[in-house]
Amino acid sequence: MSRRSGLIPSLALLPFLAYLTLFLLIPTVTVIVGAFQEDDRFSTVNIEALSSPAALRTLRNSILLSGSTAVIGAVFGALLSYLVVTAPPTSLFRRVVVSMAGVLAQFGGVTLAFAFIATLGFSGVVTEMLRSTVGLDVFGSGWLFGLPGLILVYTYFQIPLMVIVFLPALEGLKPQWREAALSSGATTRQYWLHVGIPLLRPAFLGATLLLFANAFAAYATAAALVSQGNPILPLLIRAGLTSEVLLGRQNLAFALAFEMILVVAVVMTAYALLVRRTSRWLR
Amino acid sequence: MGWRLMRWALLLLFAVFFVVPLYAMLDFSTRQAGGGRTGEAWAALVQDPQLSSAIITSLLLAALTVLGMLLLLLPTMIWVRLRVPKATRFVEFLCLLPLAIPALVIVVGMRNVYTWVNYLISDSALTLTFVYIVLVLPYAYRAIDSALSGLDVKTLSEAARSLGAGWPTVIARIVVPNIWSGVLSAAFISVALVLGEFTIASLTNYENLQVVINLLGKSAARVSVAASLASLIFATVLLMALSYVGRGRRAQEGSLL
Numbered sequence: 001m002s003r004r005s006g007l008i009p010s011l012a013l014l015p016f017l018a019y020l021t022l023f024l025l026i027p028t029v030t031v032i033v034g035a036f037q038e039d040d041r042f043s044t045v046n047i048e049a050l051s052s053p054a055a056l057r058t059l060r061n062s063i064l065l066s067g068s069t070a071v072i073g074a075v076f077g078a079l080l081s082y083l084v085v086t087a088p089p090t091s092l093f094r095r096v097v098v099s100m101a102g103v104l105a106q107f108g109g110v111t112l113a114f115a116f117i118a119t120l121g122f123s124g125v126v127t128e129m130l131r132s133t134v135g136l137d138v139f140g141s142g143w144l145f146g147l148p149g150l151i152l153v154y155t156y157f158q159i160p161l162m163v164i165v166f167l168p169a170l171e172g173l174k175p176q177w178r179e180a181a182l183s184s185g186a187t188t189r190q191y192w193l194h195v196g197i198p199l200l201r202p203a204f205l206g207a208t209l210l211l212f213a214n215a216f217a218a219y220a221t222a223a224a225l226v227s228q229g230n231p232i233l234p235l236l237i238r239a240g241l242t243s244e245v246l247l248g249r250q251n252l253a254f255a256l257a258f259e260m261i262l263v264v265a266v267v268m269t270a271y272a273l274l275v276r277r278t279s280r281w282l283r
Numbered sequence: 284m285g286w287r288l289m290r291w292a293l294l295l296l297f298a299v300f301f302v303v304p305l306y307a308m309l310d311f312s313t314r315q316a317g318g319g320r321t322g323e324a325w326a327a328l329v330q331d332p333q334l335s336s337a338i339i340t341s342l343l344l345a346a347l348t349v350l351g352m353l354l355l356l357l358p359t360m361i362w363v364r365l366r367v368p369k370a371t372r373f374v375e376f377l378c379l380l381p382l383a384i385p386a387l388v389i390v391v392g393m394r395n396v397y398t399w400v401n402y403l404i405s406d407s408a409l410t411l412t413f414v415y416i417v418l419v420l421p422y423a424y425r426a427i428d429s430a431l432s433g434l435d436v437k438t439l440s441e442a443a444r445s446l447g448a449g450w451p452t453v454i455a456r457i458v459v460p461n462i463w464s465g466v467l468s469a470a471f472i473s474v475a476l477v478l479g480e481f482t483i484a485s486l487t488n489y490e491n492l493q494v495v496i497n498l499l500g501k502s503a504a505r506v507s508v509a510a511s512l513a514s515l516i517f518a519t520v521l522l523m524a525l526s527y528v529g530r531g532r533r534a535q536e537g538s539l540l
Contacts, residue, residue: 009366013374016359020377023417027392028384034392080297083290095526100301102522103515106422106472108479110493111511114500115304118311118508125307156304217385220481224497234387241391241486257391261384268383 031261034254046255055236059259061147062233066215069154074208076155077162078170084163085170098167101160109157109220116153116225120144145227153221158211165210169203169278206274213267217260233260305512312509324505328513331506337495340408344491345477347412349470352423355416357466360427361458364436378424381417386482389414397487408489415483419476423469430465434458471525475518 038045049055080097087093104112119126122139130136143149173196181191219234230236233256240253315321329335356378363370381389393414400410439461440453448457459466481493490498492514499507 009362010370012362013359013367013370016355016374017377019355020380020417022396023393023413024377024380024384024389026396027389030392030395031388076297079293083294083297095523099519099523099526102525103475103518104301106479107475107515107518108481108493110481110497111479111515112304114496114508114511115308115515117500117504119304119307125310126303156301213383217387219385219387220485220493223481223485224500237387237391238486253391257388261388264385265383 028261031254031257034251035258037254038251046251047258049252050255050259055256058230058233058236061231062216065147065150065154065232066212069151069158069215070208070211072151072155073158073162073211074166074204077159077207077211078166078204080159081163081166081170084167097163101163103160104157105161105164109218109222110224112153112156113221113224116144116149116156120149120152145225147231149225150222150232153225154215154218157221158215161211161214162207165207166203169200169207173199202274203278206271206278209267209271209274213264213271216267217264305515308508308512308515312505312512314505324503324509325513327503327506328510331499331503333490334495334499334506334510337490337492340490341478341492343409344411344415344480345474347409348415348419348477349473351412351416352419352469352473353466356420356423356427356469357459358454360424360431361436361454364431365440365453375424375428379421382421386418386480387486389417390483390486408484408491411480411484411487411489411491415477415480418480418483419469419473422472422476426468426472427462427465430462430468434461468525471521475521478514478518 035046037043050059084094084097116124118124120138121127121144122142124139127137127139130138144152177195178191181195182188186194217234219238222232222235223238226232226235230239237253237256237260240256312324313320313322315323327334328338359374363374397410400413404410436458439457443453443457478492480491481497484491485494485497492510496507496510496514499510
Protein backbone atom coordinates (compact mmCIF):
# COMPACT_ATOMS: atom_id res chain seq x y z
CA MET A 1 0.00 0.00 0.00
CA SER A 2 1.47 3.35 -0.98
CA ARG A 3 1.79 6.24 1.43
CA ARG A 4 -0.80 8.41 -0.20
CA SER A 5 -3.58 5.80 -0.05
CA GLY A 6 -2.75 5.38 3.65
CA LEU A 7 -4.19 8.82 4.37
CA ILE A 8 -7.73 8.21 3.20
CA PRO A 9 -8.59 5.36 5.64
CA SER A 10 -7.44 7.65 8.48
CA LEU A 11 -10.31 10.00 7.63
CA ALA A 12 -12.70 7.42 9.11
CA LEU A 13 -11.23 8.29 12.53
CA LEU A 14 -12.46 11.88 12.26
CA PRO A 15 -15.84 11.39 14.02
CA PHE A 16 -14.05 9.81 16.98
CA LEU A 17 -11.48 12.59 17.13
CA ALA A 18 -14.14 15.29 16.77
CA TYR A 19 -16.16 13.76 19.60
CA LEU A 20 -13.23 13.60 22.00
CA THR A 21 -12.19 17.13 21.06
CA LEU A 22 -15.65 18.40 21.90
CA PHE A 23 -16.28 16.57 25.16
CA LEU A 24 -12.79 15.96 26.57
CA LEU A 25 -10.17 18.26 25.06
CA ILE A 26 -12.15 21.50 24.90
CA PRO A 27 -13.28 21.24 28.56
CA THR A 28 -9.70 20.52 29.63
CA VAL A 29 -8.27 23.41 27.61
CA THR A 30 -11.05 25.67 28.94
CA VAL A 31 -9.89 24.87 32.48
CA ILE A 32 -6.24 25.55 31.71
CA VAL A 33 -6.93 28.80 29.85
CA GLY A 34 -9.47 29.91 32.45
CA ALA A 35 -6.93 29.41 35.21
CA PHE A 36 -4.86 32.20 33.67
CA GLN A 37 -7.72 34.64 33.17
CA GLU A 38 -9.84 37.02 35.22
CA ASP A 39 -12.64 39.13 33.76
CA ASP A 40 -11.84 37.61 30.34
CA ARG A 41 -8.29 39.00 30.35
CA PHE A 42 -4.94 37.34 30.95
CA SER A 43 -4.12 37.42 34.63
CA THR A 44 -2.25 35.34 37.16
CA VAL A 45 -4.34 36.37 40.18
CA ASN A 46 -6.09 33.01 40.30
CA ILE A 47 -2.85 31.06 40.10
CA GLU A 48 -1.43 33.30 42.83
CA ALA A 49 -4.51 32.61 44.94
CA LEU A 50 -3.48 28.95 45.01
CA SER A 51 -0.73 29.90 47.44
CA SER A 52 -3.11 31.63 49.84
CA PRO A 53 -3.21 30.03 53.30
CA ALA A 54 -6.75 28.68 52.80
CA ALA A 55 -5.93 27.05 49.44
CA LEU A 56 -2.67 25.61 50.77
CA ARG A 57 -4.40 24.15 53.84
CA THR A 58 -6.95 22.47 51.56
CA LEU A 59 -4.20 21.08 49.33
CA ARG A 60 -2.36 19.74 52.38
CA ASN A 61 -5.53 18.05 53.65
CA SER A 62 -6.14 16.50 50.22
CA ILE A 63 -2.59 15.16 50.05
CA LEU A 64 -2.85 13.85 53.61
CA LEU A 65 -6.16 12.10 52.82
CA SER A 66 -4.97 10.65 49.49
CA GLY A 67 -1.54 9.66 50.82
CA SER A 68 -2.77 7.94 53.96
CA THR A 69 -5.60 6.05 52.24
CA ALA A 70 -3.29 5.09 49.34
CA VAL A 71 -0.76 3.54 51.75
CA ILE A 72 -3.40 1.84 53.94
CA GLY A 73 -5.27 0.66 50.84
CA ALA A 74 -2.11 -0.62 49.15
CA VAL A 75 -0.88 -2.60 52.18
CA PHE A 76 -4.20 -4.20 53.09
CA GLY A 77 -5.25 -4.59 49.45
CA ALA A 78 -2.01 -6.44 48.67
CA LEU A 79 -2.60 -8.65 51.71
CA LEU A 80 -6.17 -9.43 50.58
CA SER A 81 -4.90 -10.10 47.01
CA TYR A 82 -2.43 -12.60 48.47
CA LEU A 83 -5.25 -14.38 50.32
CA VAL A 84 -7.24 -14.48 47.07
CA VAL A 85 -4.34 -15.76 44.96
CA THR A 86 -3.60 -18.61 47.35
CA ALA A 87 -7.25 -19.75 47.20
CA PRO A 88 -8.24 -22.14 44.36
CA PRO A 89 -8.80 -20.13 41.13
CA THR A 90 -12.35 -21.40 40.59
CA SER A 91 -13.51 -21.02 44.19
CA LEU A 92 -16.64 -19.06 45.04
CA PHE A 93 -14.58 -17.04 47.55
CA ARG A 94 -12.44 -15.70 44.74
CA ARG A 95 -15.35 -14.88 42.45
CA VAL A 96 -17.19 -13.07 45.24
CA VAL A 97 -14.12 -11.06 46.32
CA VAL A 98 -13.27 -9.99 42.77
CA SER A 99 -16.85 -8.98 41.91
CA MET A 100 -17.36 -7.15 45.20
CA ALA A 101 -14.03 -5.38 44.73
CA GLY A 102 -15.19 -4.21 41.29
CA VAL A 103 -18.40 -2.78 42.73
CA LEU A 104 -16.91 -1.11 45.80
CA ALA A 105 -13.96 0.35 43.90
CA GLN A 106 -15.81 1.73 40.91
CA PHE A 107 -19.47 2.00 41.69
CA GLY A 108 -20.30 5.03 43.68
CA GLY A 109 -19.09 7.21 46.46
CA VAL A 110 -22.54 8.37 47.58
CA THR A 111 -23.75 4.88 48.45
CA LEU A 112 -20.58 4.17 50.44
CA ALA A 113 -21.00 7.39 52.40
CA PHE A 114 -24.51 6.28 53.33
CA ALA A 115 -23.24 2.82 54.27
CA PHE A 116 -21.04 4.41 56.90
CA ILE A 117 -23.73 6.86 58.04
CA ALA A 118 -25.96 3.80 58.64
CA THR A 119 -23.09 2.14 60.53
CA LEU A 120 -21.35 4.84 62.55
CA GLY A 121 -23.63 7.89 62.18
CA PHE A 122 -25.51 9.31 65.18
CA SER A 123 -28.22 6.64 65.01
CA GLY A 124 -26.06 4.15 63.14
CA VAL A 125 -26.35 0.43 63.83
CA VAL A 126 -22.92 0.01 65.42
CA THR A 127 -23.16 3.32 67.28
CA GLU A 128 -26.45 2.33 68.91
CA MET A 129 -25.26 -1.18 69.68
CA LEU A 130 -22.15 0.06 71.48
CA ARG A 131 -24.14 2.79 73.23
CA SER A 132 -26.67 0.35 74.65
CA THR A 133 -24.31 -2.53 75.50
CA VAL A 134 -21.04 -1.06 76.80
CA GLY A 135 -22.07 2.59 77.05
CA LEU A 136 -19.38 3.67 74.57
CA ASP A 137 -20.07 6.69 72.36
CA VAL A 138 -18.21 6.08 69.09
CA PHE A 139 -20.05 8.92 67.37
CA GLY A 140 -18.23 11.44 69.57
CA SER A 141 -18.41 14.95 68.21
CA GLY A 142 -19.16 13.79 64.67
CA TRP A 143 -15.68 12.76 63.47
CA LEU A 144 -17.35 10.70 60.70
CA PHE A 145 -18.33 13.91 58.88
CA GLY A 146 -14.81 15.37 58.82
CA LEU A 147 -11.35 14.35 57.63
CA PRO A 148 -11.05 11.23 59.88
CA GLY A 149 -14.38 9.95 58.54
CA LEU A 150 -13.22 10.54 54.97
CA ILE A 151 -10.09 8.48 55.64
CA LEU A 152 -12.24 5.59 56.92
CA VAL A 153 -14.73 5.65 54.02
CA TYR A 154 -12.01 6.13 51.38
CA THR A 155 -10.21 3.06 52.76
CA TYR A 156 -13.42 1.15 52.06
CA PHE A 157 -13.00 1.73 48.30
CA GLN A 158 -9.19 1.96 48.16
CA ILE A 159 -8.60 -1.62 49.42
CA PRO A 160 -10.91 -3.09 46.72
CA LEU A 161 -9.25 -0.94 44.02
CA MET A 162 -5.86 -2.30 45.11
CA VAL A 163 -7.20 -5.86 44.78
CA ILE A 164 -8.35 -5.16 41.20
CA VAL A 165 -5.06 -3.56 40.17
CA PHE A 166 -2.59 -5.74 42.09
CA LEU A 167 -4.16 -9.18 41.60
CA PRO A 168 -2.95 -9.62 37.98
CA ALA A 169 0.65 -8.83 39.05
CA LEU A 170 0.47 -11.33 41.88
CA GLU A 171 -0.99 -13.93 39.51
CA GLY A 172 1.93 -13.25 37.15
CA LEU A 173 4.43 -14.66 39.65
CA LYS A 174 5.08 -18.08 38.20
CA PRO A 175 5.13 -21.03 40.62
CA GLN A 176 8.18 -22.34 38.68
CA TRP A 177 10.26 -19.40 39.93
CA ARG A 178 9.46 -20.34 43.48
CA GLU A 179 10.21 -24.02 42.80
CA ALA A 180 13.50 -23.07 41.16
CA ALA A 181 14.49 -20.96 44.16
CA LEU A 182 13.47 -23.60 46.68
CA SER A 183 15.20 -26.45 44.81
CA SER A 184 18.38 -24.35 44.65
CA GLY A 185 18.32 -24.38 48.45
CA ALA A 186 16.61 -21.06 49.21
CA THR A 187 14.21 -20.77 52.13
CA THR A 188 10.70 -19.37 51.60
CA ARG A 189 11.86 -16.20 53.35
CA GLN A 190 14.82 -15.86 50.99
CA TYR A 191 12.57 -16.47 47.98
CA TRP A 192 10.30 -13.58 48.96
CA LEU A 193 13.20 -11.31 49.93
CA HIS A 194 15.29 -11.83 46.78
CA VAL A 195 12.76 -12.85 44.10
CA GLY A 196 9.13 -12.19 44.95
CA ILE A 197 9.29 -8.75 46.52
CA PRO A 198 11.80 -7.21 44.04
CA LEU A 199 9.61 -8.44 41.16
CA LEU A 200 6.42 -7.06 42.67
CA ARG A 201 7.87 -3.75 43.86
CA PRO A 202 7.15 -1.70 40.68
CA ALA A 203 3.60 -3.06 40.48
CA PHE A 204 3.05 -2.28 44.15
CA LEU A 205 4.41 1.26 43.89
CA GLY A 206 2.48 1.87 40.67
CA ALA A 207 -0.75 0.69 42.24
CA THR A 208 -0.13 2.93 45.27
CA LEU A 209 0.22 5.92 42.92
CA LEU A 210 -3.01 4.98 41.15
CA LEU A 211 -4.76 4.81 44.53
CA PHE A 212 -3.38 8.25 45.38
CA ALA A 213 -4.73 9.76 42.15
CA ASN A 214 -8.04 7.99 42.67
CA ALA A 215 -8.51 9.47 46.14
CA PHE A 216 -7.21 12.87 45.12
CA ALA A 217 -9.82 13.24 42.36
CA ALA A 218 -12.71 11.55 44.20
CA TYR A 219 -15.67 13.85 44.80
CA ALA A 220 -18.90 11.97 45.51
CA THR A 221 -18.07 10.46 48.91
CA ALA A 222 -16.85 13.75 50.30
CA ALA A 223 -19.79 15.69 48.85
CA ALA A 224 -22.26 13.29 50.49
CA LEU A 225 -20.43 13.00 53.82
CA VAL A 226 -18.95 16.38 54.70
CA SER A 227 -21.54 18.88 55.85
CA GLN A 228 -19.42 21.78 57.08
CA GLY A 229 -16.66 23.67 55.32
CA ASN A 230 -14.51 22.59 52.39
CA PRO A 231 -11.65 20.62 53.95
CA ILE A 232 -10.38 19.06 50.69
CA LEU A 233 -9.64 20.28 47.16
CA PRO A 234 -12.64 18.73 45.33
CA LEU A 235 -15.03 20.41 47.80
CA LEU A 236 -13.27 23.75 47.40
CA ILE A 237 -13.72 23.39 43.63
CA ARG A 238 -17.43 22.80 44.22
CA ALA A 239 -17.58 25.96 46.32
CA GLY A 240 -15.85 27.86 43.52
CA LEU A 241 -18.31 26.51 40.96
CA THR A 242 -21.52 27.06 42.88
CA SER A 243 -20.86 30.32 44.68
CA GLU A 244 -19.59 32.25 41.63
CA VAL A 245 -17.13 34.26 43.71
CA LEU A 246 -14.78 32.41 46.05
CA LEU A 247 -12.14 34.25 48.06
CA GLY A 248 -12.98 37.25 45.87
CA ARG A 249 -11.96 35.50 42.64
CA GLN A 250 -14.25 34.72 39.76
CA ASN A 251 -12.08 32.09 38.06
CA LEU A 252 -10.69 30.38 41.15
CA ALA A 253 -12.51 27.12 40.33
CA PHE A 254 -10.50 26.94 37.09
CA ALA A 255 -7.22 27.50 38.91
CA LEU A 256 -8.10 24.84 41.52
CA ALA A 257 -9.11 22.38 38.78
CA PHE A 258 -5.83 23.17 37.01
CA GLU A 259 -3.98 22.34 40.22
CA MET A 260 -5.85 19.03 40.32
CA ILE A 261 -4.88 18.25 36.69
CA LEU A 262 -1.22 18.93 37.52
CA VAL A 263 -1.13 16.64 40.56
CA VAL A 264 -3.09 13.83 38.89
CA ALA A 265 -1.10 14.07 35.64
CA VAL A 266 2.26 13.83 37.43
CA VAL A 267 1.09 10.88 39.54
CA MET A 268 -0.49 9.05 36.58
CA THR A 269 2.63 9.52 34.42
CA ALA A 270 4.79 7.97 37.14
CA TYR A 271 2.21 5.19 37.36
CA ALA A 272 2.35 4.54 33.60
CA LEU A 273 6.16 4.33 33.71
CA LEU A 274 6.07 1.82 36.57
CA VAL A 275 3.40 -0.28 34.85
CA ARG A 276 5.53 -0.44 31.71
CA ARG A 277 8.32 -1.91 33.83
CA THR A 278 6.01 -4.53 35.30
CA SER A 279 4.46 -5.52 31.99
CA ARG A 280 7.90 -6.66 30.78
CA TRP A 281 7.63 -9.85 32.80
CA LEU A 282 3.87 -10.03 33.30
CA ARG A 283 1.86 -12.07 30.74
CA MET B 284 -0.19 -24.33 61.39
CA GLY B 285 0.59 -20.80 62.60
CA TRP B 286 0.10 -19.45 59.09
CA ARG B 287 -3.24 -21.19 58.64
CA LEU B 288 -4.51 -19.67 61.86
CA MET B 289 -3.26 -16.25 60.79
CA ARG B 290 -4.93 -16.67 57.39
CA TRP B 291 -8.32 -17.29 58.98
CA ALA B 292 -7.83 -14.41 61.39
CA LEU B 293 -7.04 -12.05 58.50
CA LEU B 294 -10.00 -13.27 56.45
CA LEU B 295 -12.25 -12.69 59.44
CA LEU B 296 -10.94 -9.14 59.85
CA PHE B 297 -11.52 -8.31 56.17
CA ALA B 298 -14.98 -9.88 56.32
CA VAL B 299 -15.93 -7.78 59.36
CA PHE B 300 -14.63 -4.55 57.79
CA PHE B 301 -16.45 -5.09 54.51
CA VAL B 302 -19.65 -6.83 55.63
CA VAL B 303 -20.58 -4.79 58.71
CA PRO B 304 -21.40 -1.56 56.78
CA LEU B 305 -23.45 -3.56 54.26
CA TYR B 306 -25.33 -5.36 57.03
CA ALA B 307 -25.83 -2.04 58.82
CA MET B 308 -27.54 -0.65 55.70
CA LEU B 309 -30.00 -3.53 55.68
CA ASP B 310 -30.65 -3.18 59.42
CA PHE B 311 -30.92 0.62 59.31
CA SER B 312 -33.25 0.71 56.31
CA THR B 313 -35.73 -1.78 57.82
CA ARG B 314 -35.94 -0.26 61.32
CA GLN B 315 -39.20 1.10 62.68
CA ALA B 316 -39.34 4.19 64.88
CA GLY B 317 -40.80 2.41 67.95
CA GLY B 318 -38.78 -0.78 67.47
CA GLY B 319 -39.48 -3.74 65.19
CA ARG B 320 -39.14 -4.03 61.42
CA THR B 321 -40.79 -2.41 58.43
CA GLY B 322 -40.36 -2.51 54.67
CA GLU B 323 -41.63 1.05 54.20
CA ALA B 324 -38.28 2.48 53.12
CA TRP B 325 -37.95 -0.26 50.51
CA ALA B 326 -41.49 0.23 49.25
CA ALA B 327 -40.67 3.92 48.78
CA LEU B 328 -38.12 2.95 46.13
CA VAL B 329 -41.00 2.42 43.69
CA GLN B 330 -43.59 4.70 45.32
CA ASP B 331 -41.63 7.92 45.84
CA PRO B 332 -42.18 9.88 42.59
CA GLN B 333 -38.88 11.79 42.80
CA LEU B 334 -36.87 8.63 43.39
CA SER B 335 -38.57 6.50 40.76
CA SER B 336 -38.24 9.21 38.11
CA ALA B 337 -34.53 9.47 39.01
CA ILE B 338 -34.16 5.70 38.65
CA ILE B 339 -35.76 5.91 35.20
CA THR B 340 -33.46 8.80 34.23
CA SER B 341 -30.39 6.83 35.31
CA LEU B 342 -31.49 3.68 33.48
CA LEU B 343 -32.16 5.69 30.30
CA LEU B 344 -28.76 7.37 30.66
CA ALA B 345 -27.13 3.95 31.05
CA ALA B 346 -28.83 2.61 27.93
CA LEU B 347 -28.03 5.69 25.84
CA THR B 348 -24.42 5.72 27.04
CA VAL B 349 -23.92 2.08 26.09
CA LEU B 350 -25.45 2.73 22.67
CA GLY B 351 -23.36 5.84 22.03
CA MET B 352 -20.17 4.26 23.37
CA LEU B 353 -20.56 1.27 21.04
CA LEU B 354 -21.37 3.47 18.03
CA LEU B 355 -18.32 5.61 18.69
CA LEU B 356 -15.82 2.99 19.81
CA LEU B 357 -16.56 -0.21 17.89
CA PRO B 358 -16.18 1.06 14.30
CA THR B 359 -13.16 3.17 15.29
CA MET B 360 -11.30 0.35 17.07
CA ILE B 361 -12.03 -2.22 14.38
CA TRP B 362 -11.07 0.25 11.64
CA VAL B 363 -7.79 1.03 13.40
CA ARG B 364 -6.94 -2.68 13.51
CA LEU B 365 -7.90 -3.25 9.89
CA ARG B 366 -6.70 -0.19 8.04
CA VAL B 367 -4.69 2.24 10.19
CA PRO B 368 -2.64 0.18 12.70
CA LYS B 369 -0.24 3.14 12.91
CA ALA B 370 -2.87 4.99 14.93
CA THR B 371 -3.23 2.23 17.55
CA ARG B 372 -1.18 3.90 20.28
CA PHE B 373 -2.70 7.30 19.60
CA VAL B 374 -6.28 6.02 19.88
CA GLU B 375 -5.36 4.05 23.00
CA PHE B 376 -3.83 7.17 24.55
CA LEU B 377 -6.99 9.18 23.82
CA CYS B 378 -9.24 6.46 25.21
CA LEU B 379 -7.26 6.18 28.45
CA LEU B 380 -6.94 9.95 28.86
CA PRO B 381 -10.13 10.27 30.96
CA LEU B 382 -8.34 8.27 33.67
CA ALA B 383 -5.89 11.17 34.02
CA ILE B 384 -8.47 13.96 33.68
CA PRO B 385 -10.89 13.69 36.63
CA ALA B 386 -14.64 14.06 36.04
CA LEU B 387 -14.53 17.05 38.35
CA VAL B 388 -12.14 18.84 35.96
CA ILE B 389 -14.34 18.05 32.95
CA VAL B 390 -17.41 19.42 34.69
CA VAL B 391 -15.58 22.66 35.53
CA GLY B 392 -14.58 23.14 31.90
CA MET B 393 -17.59 21.87 30.02
CA ARG B 394 -19.96 24.80 30.51
CA ASN B 395 -19.15 26.29 27.07
CA VAL B 396 -19.74 23.03 25.23
CA TYR B 397 -22.94 22.32 27.15
CA THR B 398 -24.34 25.77 26.51
CA TRP B 399 -24.33 24.76 22.84
CA VAL B 400 -25.62 21.24 23.52
CA ASN B 401 -28.53 22.64 25.53
CA TYR B 402 -29.23 25.24 22.85
CA LEU B 403 -28.99 22.93 19.83
CA ILE B 404 -30.34 19.63 21.21
CA SER B 405 -32.20 19.95 24.50
CA ASP B 406 -31.65 20.73 28.15
CA SER B 407 -32.93 17.41 29.46
CA ALA B 408 -30.86 15.33 31.90
CA LEU B 409 -30.36 12.82 29.11
CA THR B 410 -27.83 15.14 27.45
CA LEU B 411 -25.43 13.94 30.18
CA THR B 412 -25.01 10.94 27.88
CA PHE B 413 -22.46 12.88 25.82
CA VAL B 414 -20.05 13.37 28.69
CA TYR B 415 -20.79 9.93 30.24
CA ILE B 416 -19.55 8.31 27.04
CA VAL B 417 -16.20 9.99 27.70
CA LEU B 418 -16.18 8.77 31.32
CA VAL B 419 -16.73 5.09 30.42
CA LEU B 420 -14.30 5.20 27.49
CA PRO B 421 -11.17 3.80 29.26
CA TYR B 422 -13.04 0.83 30.74
CA ALA B 423 -14.96 0.06 27.55
CA TYR B 424 -11.77 0.37 25.51
CA ARG B 425 -9.96 -2.17 27.71
CA ALA B 426 -12.80 -4.68 27.49
CA ILE B 427 -13.16 -4.45 23.70
CA ASP B 428 -9.40 -4.34 23.13
CA SER B 429 -8.79 -7.58 25.02
CA ALA B 430 -11.51 -9.31 22.98
CA LEU B 431 -10.12 -7.94 19.70
CA SER B 432 -6.57 -9.06 20.44
CA GLY B 433 -7.81 -12.65 20.74
CA LEU B 434 -8.98 -12.51 17.15
CA ASP B 435 -7.20 -12.50 13.79
CA VAL B 436 -9.22 -9.57 12.46
CA LYS B 437 -7.10 -9.12 9.33
CA THR B 438 -7.50 -12.67 8.01
CA LEU B 439 -11.20 -12.76 8.82
CA SER B 440 -11.88 -9.51 7.02
CA GLU B 441 -9.76 -10.46 3.99
CA ALA B 442 -11.74 -13.70 3.71
CA ALA B 443 -15.03 -11.79 3.89
CA ARG B 444 -13.82 -9.11 1.45
CA SER B 445 -12.70 -11.70 -1.08
CA LEU B 446 -16.22 -13.13 -0.97
CA GLY B 447 -17.60 -9.72 -1.85
CA ALA B 448 -18.52 -8.19 1.53
CA GLY B 449 -18.23 -4.43 1.93
CA TRP B 450 -16.62 -2.76 4.95
CA PRO B 451 -19.90 -2.18 6.85
CA THR B 452 -20.76 -5.86 6.43
CA VAL B 453 -17.30 -6.92 7.60
CA ILE B 454 -17.64 -4.87 10.77
CA ALA B 455 -21.26 -5.60 11.63
CA ARG B 456 -21.55 -9.24 10.55
CA ILE B 457 -18.04 -10.68 10.80
CA VAL B 458 -16.02 -8.90 13.49
CA VAL B 459 -18.66 -7.83 16.03
CA PRO B 460 -20.24 -11.30 16.47
CA ASN B 461 -16.74 -12.63 17.19
CA ILE B 462 -16.00 -10.12 19.96
CA TRP B 463 -19.44 -10.34 21.55
CA SER B 464 -18.02 -11.13 25.02
CA GLY B 465 -15.87 -7.99 24.96
CA VAL B 466 -18.84 -5.91 23.81
CA LEU B 467 -20.96 -7.30 26.66
CA SER B 468 -18.22 -6.59 29.23
CA ALA B 469 -17.91 -3.04 27.95
CA ALA B 470 -21.69 -2.60 28.16
CA PHE B 471 -21.92 -4.00 31.72
CA ILE B 472 -19.11 -1.91 33.12
CA SER B 473 -20.57 1.19 31.43
CA VAL B 474 -24.00 0.56 32.96
CA ALA B 475 -22.43 0.15 36.42
CA LEU B 476 -20.42 3.36 36.06
CA VAL B 477 -23.38 5.42 34.81
CA LEU B 478 -25.71 4.19 37.57
CA GLY B 479 -23.08 5.21 40.13
CA GLU B 480 -22.27 8.60 38.62
CA PHE B 481 -22.77 11.58 40.94
CA THR B 482 -20.10 14.22 40.31
CA ILE B 483 -21.17 15.60 36.95
CA ALA B 484 -24.93 15.27 37.45
CA SER B 485 -24.92 17.01 40.80
CA LEU B 486 -22.68 19.89 39.68
CA THR B 487 -24.84 20.52 36.60
CA ASN B 488 -28.07 20.32 38.67
CA TYR B 489 -29.54 17.29 36.94
CA GLU B 490 -31.36 14.69 39.04
CA ASN B 491 -30.05 11.19 38.46
CA LEU B 492 -30.23 8.29 40.91
CA GLN B 493 -27.19 9.19 43.01
CA VAL B 494 -28.15 12.87 43.20
CA VAL B 495 -31.61 11.99 44.54
CA ILE B 496 -30.16 9.44 47.00
CA ASN B 497 -28.00 12.25 48.34
CA LEU B 498 -30.96 14.68 48.49
CA LEU B 499 -33.14 12.18 50.36
CA GLY B 500 -30.34 11.69 52.89
CA LYS B 501 -31.43 14.91 54.53
CA SER B 502 -35.19 14.32 54.67
CA ALA B 503 -35.64 10.51 54.56
CA ALA B 504 -32.42 8.84 55.65
CA ARG B 505 -33.90 5.32 55.70
CA VAL B 506 -35.12 5.59 52.12
CA SER B 507 -31.76 6.82 50.86
CA VAL B 508 -29.96 4.00 52.69
CA ALA B 509 -32.39 1.48 51.16
CA ALA B 510 -31.79 2.98 47.69
CA SER B 511 -28.01 2.87 48.27
CA LEU B 512 -28.08 -0.79 49.23
CA ALA B 513 -30.41 -1.64 46.34
CA SER B 514 -28.12 0.02 43.81
CA LEU B 515 -25.04 -1.69 45.30
CA ILE B 516 -26.77 -5.07 45.03
CA PHE B 517 -27.83 -4.31 41.45
CA ALA B 518 -24.24 -3.39 40.50
CA THR B 519 -22.90 -6.54 42.19
CA VAL B 520 -25.31 -8.75 40.24
CA LEU B 521 -24.27 -6.94 37.05
CA LEU B 522 -20.55 -7.49 37.67
CA MET B 523 -21.09 -11.10 38.80
CA ALA B 524 -22.83 -11.68 35.47
CA LEU B 525 -19.85 -10.04 33.79
CA SER B 526 -17.46 -12.52 35.43
CA TYR B 527 -19.41 -15.34 33.78
CA VAL B 528 -19.29 -13.83 30.27
CA GLY B 529 -16.51 -15.59 28.37
CA ARG B 530 -13.33 -13.61 28.65
CA GLY B 531 -15.11 -11.00 30.73
CA ARG B 532 -13.11 -11.80 33.85
CA ARG B 533 -9.79 -10.86 32.35
CA ALA B 534 -11.23 -7.75 30.75
CA GLN B 535 -12.57 -6.50 34.04
CA GLU B 536 -9.42 -7.15 36.02
CA GLY B 537 -7.30 -5.40 33.45
CA SER B 538 -9.68 -2.50 33.19
CA LEU B 539 -7.51 -0.20 35.26
CA LEU B 540 -4.06 -1.39 34.30
